[in-house]
Amino acid sequence: MVVDLLAEDDDALLQQPGRQLVVDHEERSLGGVGAHDPTVRHPGTSPKAVLPQADPLSAGRDAGGPAEIGCRARGPVAQTVPVTTTPTVRPLTADDLEQSVALGIEAFGAIPDGMPRPTREGFPGPGRLWWGAFDGERLAGRMLRREYHSWWHGQELPTSGIAGVAVSPEERGRGLLRELFRAVLDASVERGDVVSTLYPTAPGIYRSSGYEVVTTLQTVEVPTAELTRVRPPVGVRTRRATAADLPAARALYDVWARAQNGPLTRRGPSFPATDEDVIGDFTGVTLAVDESDAVVGYCSWNRGRGYGPEGRIEVQDLLATTAEGYRALWRLLGSFASVAVRVTVQTSGDDLARSVLPTLSWTAIESHPYMLRLLDVPAAFTALPARARGTVVLRVHQDAVSGTDGSYRLTASEDGVTCERTDPEGDHPTFTPGGLALLWSGAQTCANVRMAGLLTGGTAEDDAVLDAVCAGRPLHVRDYF
Structure with a gap:
């Protein structure tokens, strides 16, 4: 995620490169996971609210997430002085970690309690390359390139995921973001990346760098009681997944993702989790299986806190290849109606999962636009x-x-x-x-x-x-x- 800390009006956003910060979390999904980091966005909360919890099966979680945010200050934060010379843009090394952390604190504030302090040994993390813009020895701006592949038109295309962007306040409007993009995208092209994507909070900033919003990742809320009215599935039942079931669940994700434009492949260095890691990151991963025990759907979910009005089930992936698979999974979630009044689901676009619901209840409570450039x-x-x-x-x-x-x-x-x-x-x-x-x-x-x-x-x-x-x-x- 890119959190933009910039001018308030749209015209200023269009004209100023600005300063941003990402709250990254490692890719714990059916495709794997990065190095462990307990910072995961709690579904339904503000992008700036990062809570410790189990890693999502679908939402990425970056290695060394605390380095993106910064860390709780121990002593004074480095003072910033406006750039007076042409900046030097280069990859960051472990020697630059403290300055990067300080820049993150300046943009985002102290890291939440319970998160580990970033270390040189964990920098930069698998599938990641940090770039910085320097005024002499001082880090004035930074940007992270994530190594991904994503599905477009039935093909797996190398993808440069942009995140972790932060520019010191005094450098807003001085062109640092443009210089960072030039260096990072040049490196991406050299790697063979065909497209680049990012999650902005102020899209106008990135339009000048060639990006445009093509879809939106959403968290939606559905009343749990209404899920009990979903028609019972025919020939499909649910069962709890074990680590041995993860290859079949990944294969189902691949079938779904290949038919769309945009999903990450969940392969490669940004997704190195073991099957055991993935299973352990959720309250449950539930499969929908047909009469031959073939997997026709799955959902990964966490049981939120409480069992009163605030009780909820948080679903990261809810995917199926048949209508009966969707019905089976929705009804399983509906079985929590007496203790959790809401189900939240991470989704996008016109989700086919909605086609089997008997009511119109489907309320977006959080949205993150997704931008693309070639x-x-x-x-x-x-x-x-x-x-x-x-x-x-x-x-x-x-x-x-x-x-x-x-x-x-x-x-x-x-x-x-x-x-x-x-x-x-x-x-x-x-x-x-x-x-x-x-x-x-x-x-x-x-x-x-x-x-x-x-x-x-x-x-x-x-x-x-x-x-x-x-x-x-x-x-x-x-x-x-």
């Missing part, structure tokens, strides 16, 4: 499946931090899509980086991107080809970083 335009379009036929030349302009500006020839055929740089003349569809992210992700059509002022030029025929090529999958996310 880093490698040819690779991003080449990943698209064959959905249409035609050739379009498109242009990208106003990319201030990465090298996507220029013209591209896109050819769609029955064999798939090819995309390569070109240098044509004439009137062609011209996208801002954010406009291209909206189209490519399937979040918006060319017509809507034009209405937003993020696409000009080209013809109706160009728009038809681009719409057909980029359509096809709903947008969903489940992991918060």
Whole structure:
């Protein structure tokens, strides 16, 4: 998560690079977990409220989370002096940890009680690379790149997850964020990342760096008593999962995630948890199984505190590949109606889990927009499946931090899509980086991107080809970083 501490008005947000802080938590999910860190966002609370609790199966939890926040000050926090020279941007090392912690305290405040102090030995953590902007020896800004893969158009694409951003107050508006993005995204392209994503609290800051909101991660609340009215499943029952069941649950997640645009693959260095770790992080992981004992759904849940009006069940993943699987899982959650009046579920988009509910009760209590930008335009379009036929030349302009500006020839055929740089003349569809992210992700059509002022030029025929090529999958996310 990126928490932005900036000017209040939108115009200022658009003009100032600002200062941000991430509350990261390690990836304890069906795909694995990072190094242990007891900081996990409590569903339904403010993004700034970080409570110790079991790690979510779906919401990411970063290694060394306290280093992102800072730590409880022991002595004076380092004084900040405005940058007076061109900053030096480089990867952070363990020698920079104390300055990074101080910057985190300055932006976010003291680390909550019960969280361990960050150590040099745990820095930077698996799948993570910190970058800093220095004025001489003084750290004036920082940014974290997370190593991920995510599902887009049926393909696993290398993904640069941006988090942990903080800039000292005196440097707001001085261009440090832009310099950090240039360095971090250059490193991401060198690694082979095709897209970059982040969770902002002020999207306007990141639009100038080519990002645009394509979906939203939400926590929703459903009255537990209403779940008792879900129709009983036919041929499906529930049982408690053990560590031996985790491979089957991961396989079900893969089936679901591959059919969407946006979900992390939950593989790689950011997800190194063992099956035992994952099971131990929840009150329960419940499977929905059919008559042959094949897994057709699962939910990972924690029993919140209390059994009165404040009692609740907190669900991190609720996924199924059949309607009967969803019914079985909802009814299991409804069985808590006498002791927990609410169920909270982490979700996004138009969740199919809702299709079997008998009432309209589905209240969003927390929302986190998810932003995307393309880093490698040819690779991003080449990943698209064959959905249409035609050739379009498109242009990208106003990319201030990465090298996507220029013209591209896109050819769609029955064999798939090819995309390569070109240098044509004439009137062609011209996208801002954010406009291209909206189209490519399937979040918006060319017509809507034009209405937003993020696409000009080209013809109706160009728009038809681009719409057909980029359509096809709903947008969903489940992991918060």
